[in-house]
Amino acid sequence: MYARIDTDELAGALYDEVSVLSVGDILLRRARQHPGRVLFRFLDEQGREEDVLTYGDAWRRSSVIAAELAGQGAAGDRIALFYPAGLDFIVAFLGCLLAGRIAVPLNLPSRRRVDRCQRILRDCGCRQVLTVAALEEGLRDILAVDADLPLAWLATDTLRDEAEVAAVLPPPADDRIAFLQYTSGSTSHPKGVMVSQRNITTNLRMMRNAWELDHRSNTVFWQPHHHDMGLILGQLLPIMLGNETVLMGPNTFVRQPLIWLDAISRYRAVLAGGPNFAYELAAQRWQPGRLEDCDLSSWRIALNGADVVRATTLERFAATFGPLGYRPATMLPCYGLAEATLFVSGGPVSELPRLRSIDARAAESERRVTDDLGGTGRIVVGCGLPSQEIDIAIVDPATGERLEADRLGEIWVSGATNALGYWQLPEQSAAIFAAEIADEPGCRYMRTGDIGFIGADDGQVYICGRMKDLLIVDGRNLHPEDVEYTIIESHPLIKPQSCAVFEDERGEQRRLVAVVEADRELKRALPDIEKVLRMQVRRAVSEEHGVAIADIVFIAPATLRKTTSGKVQRSLMKQLYQQDGLDLLQPVAVSDAV
Template sequence: MARSLVDVLTTHASQQPERTAYRYLLTGDCDGEIQELSYGQLARRSRAVAAWLQERGLAGSRAMLLYPPGLEFVSAFLGCLAAGVVAVPGVPPQGRAHNHRALVRTKRLLADADARVILGGREVIDVLGALTHDLPELDAITRVATEDIPDDAADSWRAPDLTADSVAFLQYTSGSTSAPRGVMVTHGNLLDNERIITERMGHTPETIAEYGHEMFVSWLPVYHDMGLIGPVLNTIHLGVTATLFSPLHFLQQPLRWPAAVSRYRPHTSGGPNFAYELCLKHATPGVLDALDLSSWKVAFNGAEPVRAATLRRFTETFGAAGFRRAAFYPCYGLAEATLMVTGGSVDAPATLLEADESGPHAGAADAAAVGCGRPATDVTVVIADPERQEELPEGETGEIWVSGASVAKGYWRNAVATRETFRAKLPGHEGRFLRTGDLGFLRDGELFVTGRLKDLIVIDGRNHYPQDLELSAELSHPALRPGCTAAFSVDGGVDGEQPVVVAEVAPEAAGEAETIADRVRSAIGEAHGLSVREIVLVHPGTIPKTSSGKIQRRATRAAYHESTLSPVGAPAAP
């Protein structure tokens, strides 16, 4: 029985050394330059990196991984695992002009992880050499471009003594509501979550054979849990082939994604809700005519609120290219549970609860709650009252608690936060639970996620979820960018808490600022019975987001209070 993904890779490299593990579209285009890595090559490259680490006595220490998009990251990550070194995926610097926020994050991660070595691409390592003035701690850390480690180094590799409880890597959380923390993901956690992904997404041996081992297309960043543990590591777990390309190439031309799905015809591909919206904005009849999405069986949608409107519009638009409504696969997960917790049923449409069933949405079908599926075997999901820490009956909204072998070991060097988050007890249940900090309810065994516990907006004693207000705002005017709105409350003095909405809008729409603000105000008033204190329309890309693209509402609120937002107009308050 495999103890780790290192054992799994060794088996695949022995049994099918010539099979392509990954192909990488260097330009993001199917007809551009392509790099491929077979299972035999991947095993040798990862062992070469592992041997380099072992020879320097780094087993048991932490290695920061700073790579541009590409396959070298995968070899380095697996190399760390094969050396018994704890991998720490990070966001690579973008050059001398690397922005201040990213520098601060890198500095914090290096210190928190106590990294002894930095693995990266040649260009990244060169950039780091120029950043020692801003990051003097770099001088004390070994840095190596792993492309310079020869394949022959693999000959001295020694299999590490790994157990299920050995820490494989630190997944630093995105920090959408707090400072990032390093989640200790063990080898046992990884194997169990790969089992869950395989089970819930229908990656059976029969399906793999039907698809000729072509199972994934992904542009998702590999330094994040969704992109890494889903498409990249499930590929190793299954012994199949994945087609990857850069997140930047996707953002530059979103339709490269469905084009790659059409070309390679994978079973599974997905991303956050905003990615589907970006594809919709660029879809034209001519483009649709050239696509064939009929083989796309699992179009997973997670990491941020899943919008019923997005599911409907994407199906209507890309149905012309063969996309099926039943392919949409809403799911829920978080780094503290390694990745996946719940997922939909393959070949079944997503569950939608209309407004009268799921909350005060004024009968708008596009604002229906979207089910995120059911937990896999041996995963327990309960809804608890966060104050009384008691289980709530089905249908009632509370905090989502999770238990199972995928729940991580805790937070790196943070015993207090580990105890608060990973050690919850629940009457009537054995063992410990992970408190996710997310709100939701269960209906017929399916999970519906409604928001973040700490982001709740309480006005006149009534709870409002910020994403509900954000959705109402975004649907009110086409100039508002999908997934780029932040709603939060501020102290209105004698008037109590009052909502504020900050929304990104195209600069050319600045002349319509007053009209857009009126539309937003009316939509929120009608749907939620709220009077918005202020609506701030800002330039694209200026609302703070986590590295995974989640809106940072607290940071946006702080920028609002500090008057550091970048407004395109100043609509008058009512």
């Protein structure tokens, strides 16, 4: 059982009624109780405070936007949100919720993302775009869509911040759609996940209870606001908690990850986190003496999710930042996905992550998890206990049968946190969100597409990879994430999140291919070390996985295709490879193939 949480002055009504209150209702109550309390601080690229938003400001500004939206269109209209990193996005998003409009958070289009953005606008039937004045003209030019889909534009930062606005009645936490979270599109065209008001509130409550959070639990986040982790965890959870949260742009973190740690120290954050690569990057960029006054002792929960969690990363991060007050038990691996709103499993807090060394051969051939006591097995990290409000089943994807603990299968999730389905895709929605386990009729499950197991001894969820990305090499089932990690670990010049591994089925044999993105340092060194580097990569993969890489190609910096949440788009990289569309640094000679 989770501990009873000591909450603030809103404890009585707010926390008892949280199952029926929407985010807008919670914000209104907090704005009335403590309008001057800081909700968000936003840091610039140097880690300095650039903007501050109080609870009162958040309610007032979002109400102004809601009143403006109420004067045009109708409830249920889809509203696209294009915002740079900062605090303008969250008040626009809240304004959409208060007005009963369906928000569609989107990443700012770049040269490679214009088609994706246009496709989403057409898919959701968007009629209006919210942004800031500085970006409006440029966005109008590059986001021109079909003539039969005209767009109305509103620069929300130009609206008068009225002291009093017309009364806004926040919608209840029911099943009306709150926003569309377009999936990252790592294996297909993006699909709009329909997230309801009830989904949001349920998921926020699950996280609050699982991690024992309250209004004193300050947080620091850098994830993009158009991504489910950045939106739900970084920007909506603070409203439920009534805490103070520090935000920064994802580019700030990627360029200077130590600013993230400094912010945790300065603002005495209890909760902060990111994908596994965030911890790898921070440890890589550590410089002795850089954070002399940094004190990480307040950090109680270091969330690690959205990617495969690596035991070596946990060890490296703890060894690097232990002298600054970081504790290994702070690390809290977790699991979630947009189709479940966000959070599925993670916790309990203040316990060391669970590590298991399993027999890789048995897992690959028999889909059975057995402990490897010889020290040569594959180390997998537990992603915590499922929330008490959902059911997780491990299912044989071929037969639909529920599997027992310590058996590998597809992860299925049932509960009120599951989204309503995919926007205007009824057949796919039924297949994914209304699955039934064989011989267990009447209970709807959501198929995640992730492969994993439930630990027999600890009940934790262990994630092993994606079904669609599974590699079948010489009769063995391999997860590309594992091979990519081995390649990254094989040489210090190969950086995290810089590799894509896939199969090339052309010809008579299936060939394993690795595409490695070079940063500027590797690009300079490559002419001198290319031959040695290829040998090291091949040796490491052969020794670790027992398979041979037929082709290794190096591509130019910033050309590895990733989703908006930072995941490698393997299917797209495979397509580019087969079409000779990669920006190669060194053409691969035929004689290089094994």
